[in-house]
Every structure is written in structure tokens, then in C-alpha cells.
Amino acid sequence: MFDIIFMKVVYNYMDKDILTGCINGERLAQKKLYEKYYGKMMSVCLRYANSRDEAATILNEGFYKVFTKIDAFDQTGNLEAWIYRIMVNTAIDHYRKEIKLRNIKELDNNVNQNPDQFDVIAEMSADDILELVKQLPLAYRTVFNLHVIEGMTHKDIGEKLGISEGTSKSNLFKARAKMQRMITEKFSVNYKMLENG
Numbered sequence: 001m002f003d004i005i006f007m008k009v010v011y012n013y014m015d016k017d018i019l020t021g022c023i024n025g026e027r028l029a030q031k032k033l034y035e036k037y038y039g040k041m042m043s044v045c046l047r048y049a050n051s052r053d054e055a056a057t058i059l060n061e062g063f064y065k066v067f068t069k070i071d072a073f074d075q076t077g078n079l080e081a082w083i084y085r086i087m088v089n090t091a092i093d094h095y096r097k098e099i100k101l102r103n104i105k106e107l108d109n110n111v112n113q114n115p116d117q118f119d120v121i122a123e124m125s126a127d128d129i130l131e132l133v134k135q136l137p138l139a140y141r142t143v144f145n146l147h148v149i150e151g152m153t154h155k156d157i158g159e160k161l162g163i164s165e166g167t168s169k170s171n172l173f174k175a176r177a178k179m180q181r182m183i184t185e186k187f188s189v190n191y192k193m194l195e196n197g
């Protein structure tokens with residue numbers, strides 16, 4: 001028990017030392033912070049990106065914001081949670097830029113279908129779901145991540161992304177429907193392989 005408490009004290013001291021260095025603009029401290037949180041934050045970015053390269057772009061934009069705004073961090077708060085929020089917001093900003101570039105029009109607001117009808121997704125592993133999510137179109141993937149993984153309401157998603165609440169619901173429904181089709185196709189192919197094997 002003492003070892004665990006001692007390690008937490010050392011860990012917090014190291015975080016504060018790195019944080020102080022980052023506030024002072026020290027490159028070595030920035031490198032340590034980047035290396036410490038790279039893996040966790042890359043996982044966040046991968047949920048929103050089309051590719052690993054795009055995730056790396058979001059990650060680097062996010063860390064740029066971290067380093068330029070680090071003096072605004074409330075040092076009584078959780079540094080990892082603060083960085084996490086910046087990464088999610090950076091991914092959302094990236095999504096908005098992509099939408100503007102692609103000139104995607106708002107989808108139909110009058111979709112009144114039940115988005116919770118596809119329970120098969122709940123039975124899948126996190127890695128399987130992540131692979132399916134990566135295959136979704138950008139608009140669907142972003143809403144799916146924000147609603148299902150981040151727990152945001154459709155109203156909040158609409159405000160964040162500059163779309164209507166109905167569009168958010170529609171995108172989530174269509175994301176789940178597309179995932180359901182992908183699951184059906186995957187299981188159908190696997191079943192046929194078993195039959196032919």
C-alpha cells in the first residue's frame with residue numbers, strides 16, 4: 001500500500017515538474033508530456049479519423065493547442081482529462097473543416113426511426129466496433145463517436161457541429177444502420193466460408 005501511495009506522489013510530482021517546464025516553454029518538458037500522453041490521445045484521435053495519418057494530424061494540432069494554452073490549465077484539475085478534452089474538440093474542429101471542404105448538405109431532419117434497434121453492436125468487442133466505425137462516412141462517424149462514446153446529447157452535438165438536432169439523430173441512425181449492414185455482410189461471408197470449408 002505504501003508503494004502505491006509513494007508512486008502516486010512521485011507521479012504527481014513528475015507531472016507538476018513537466019507542467020511547469022511546459023508553461024515555461026521548455027522543449028524537453030513538452031517532449032516528455034507528448035511522449036507520456038501520445039498513446040492515449042492517439043487512441044482518441046483514431047476514433048474520429050479516416051486514417052492513421054489523419055489521426056496524427058488531429059493529434060499534432062491538439063498538442064499544439066495544449067502547448068500554446070498550457071498556462072490556462074487549472075493546476076488543481078486533472079491534466080490528462082484537460083488534454084483529452086482538447087483532443088476531442090480538435091477532432092470536432094477537424095470534422096467541421098472537412099465538412100466545409102466537402103460542401104456536405106444537411107441531411108433530412110424528419111427521421112423518426114428508433115436508433116436503438118441494432119443491439120448486435122452491443123455484443124461486439126471494442127476493437128470490432130472501432131474497425132466498423134472507421135469505415136463510416138465522416139459525418140456518421142463523428143456523430144456516432146460523440147453520442148455513443150462521449151455520451152453527448154443530440155442537442156449538444158448539433159450545437160458543437162453546427163447541425164440540427166434532427167440531423168444528429170439521422171446521422172446516428174444511418175451510422176448504426178450502415179454498421180448493421182456491415183455486420184450482416186461480415187457474418188454472411190464468414191458463414192459461407194464455414195459452409196464451403
